Amino acid sequence: MVRPPHVLTQTTTRVLDPSDLDAALAVLDREPVANAFVTARVRVAGLDPWRLGGEMWGWYEDGMLESLCYAGANLVPICATPRAVRGFADRARRAGRRCSSIVGPAEPTALLWRLLEPSWGPAREVRSQQPLMVTDRLPDDITPDPYVRRVRKDEMETIMPACVAMFTEEVGISPLAGDGGLLYQARVAELVGSGRSFARIDAEGRVVFKAEIGAATDRACQVQGVWVAPEYRGQGIAAPGMAAVLKYALADVSPVVSLYVNDFNTAARAAYRRVGFREVGAFMSVLF
Template sequence: MLRSPGSSAHPATPTARVLDEADESAVHRLLATDPVAACVLAGRVELTGTAQGAVGAPLWGFGSGRSLEAICLAGANLIPFAVPGAEHAAAVAFAERARRGGRRCSTIVGSAASVAPLWELLAPSWGPPRDHRPRQPLMAIDGPAAVAPETRVRPVREDELDVLLPAAVAMFTEEIGVSPLRLDGGAGYRARLAELVRAGRALAWIEDGRVVFKAEIGAVSRAACQVQGVWVAPAYRGRGIGAAGTAAVVEYARSALAPVVSLYVNDYNLAARAAYRRVGFREVGQFSSVLF
């Protein structure tokens, strides 16, 4: 049983367990309740299944028997996902496991309704964070872009990785506040970027050996994909290139990867939110991130 019975005077603490291959159908049913918010998790599960160790990190489950109300991927990112109404109880269960193992993640990220109660429970032992972004609108588009796409945006070739890398590092540093090169000399970051390039999920407008615009499609499930790392070279900003470039990414992703394209953005980035709305994105939820 996932929840131990207790007396009314001393109710038991909700508990979670590590999922295995027998839970795969229940995981798919859970993630299908919100395919856009669950895109990252769904993409991993669709690719690897739920056998222990298959997704590269523990996958915790919370529910009754084989029925699931929430799951949490405990990898480099701690990613909780719960159905409405189960967020707090699931957070109690996941926080107990997370505290037991100690902090190994660099970020807690996901739907704000799931992240907020989890972080509240973990903050006393894991805090303070380097940054906390409690309100990040989750936006999605399921039809053609509303602005003309920039035709010079295309998939990056493998031999252009060294052209793309400086732009990707600049974007990461601007967005996250630290350089991705600070750990292992950037080898891990470069390897991940190379993986996206090989998969046809890194797009850019490259002019005279320099990146003008770039974005990656970081997660893909059958139902949705998630865009990340949208960046325009500083000298080209203020010309509408961000919107036109994102429109090109939308058209490519919808034709080649998934019917719905999503992204999340910091609530204070008003210029980016306005650009995405011009492209045709609409707000469909709220994400939250805790960065260490």
């Protein structure tokens, strides 16, 4: 019997190539919200490692592709069974750590980190519970902030300091380290250029609130980089600002909007709940 290409008979992992695109998308589409970040990249770049910015590892059970792991700047287990996670951990150990973080659904990510920590550890920080929240509608009782709008391409110098402040506060290191911020600035410019960067900018040109739609597919998108200027915190700006971003996202991007947030950020979680987001799972992040 002649077998189709790349259908393996044993339980194993391998690096996927462009001919595996349909099979990989079928796995990604099983969980469109949780997988939005990787799905968006794959739909734009395919599975060529140079264009994708990393390799896509596949785990085969009984000859069928069952689980994935994106291995780029982040290591991301996708629809990963415990056996798949062990296979991905073996490959990651052999390759050595090349990523700046491990991030994904909490249960497989926790197992992956337990297997990798003896050789990759210690981590700079482990965030074991980051609630994954979603909504598919605008809130009834919060008016979107009319001053939140898309950031224009000529406003890069205005939005960039707020983006750097948010990243540094959230991650604990500056995105300007290493290459001087070239990659980070390029990413911010990409989001601004694609109309997925939003902000409220006051009359003096200061950013009061900002957020981006960092990943988008035809089934779900993911909001990231939500930030309120420190001097405006506690004034009820976040919820109307998020409602405005949600209005744009649902009208122009995807029918479902998601985000994940640190469990200790009670103020942010409360603001998201006010806008109508509900918790449907949890992510985990390991930061190096």
